[in-house]
Amino acid sequence: MMNCKEATRLMSEGQERKLTTSEKAALSVHTMICSGCRNFSQHMKVLRTMARHFSKAADNNDDGK
Numbered sequence: 085m086m087n088c089k090e091a092t093r094l095m096s097e098g099q100e101r102k103l104t105t106s107e108k109a110a111l112s113v114h115t116m117i118c119s120g121c122r123n124f125s126q127h128m129k130v131l132r133t134m135a136r137h138f139s140k141a142a143d144n145n146d147d148g149k
């Protein structure tokens with residue numbers, strides 16, 4: 085069974101590269117039983133959405149001026 089350290093590492097790696105099917109499966113099993121990592125994963129999604137939003141906003145500013 086994957087531990088929290090491995091789970092969070094995979095989640096950050098998932099931002100950089102595609103996870104393999106077995107990595108994704110292990111991660112989803114872990115987040116199913118571990119509320120801490122489930123929260124962490126939600127947090128990562130929010131951060132990623134915000135990063136996208138801000139880079140978009142920066143692009144729009146460049147276009148506007």
Ligand SMILES: [Zn+2]
Nearest residue numbers: 088091118121
């Ligand atoms: Zn965990």
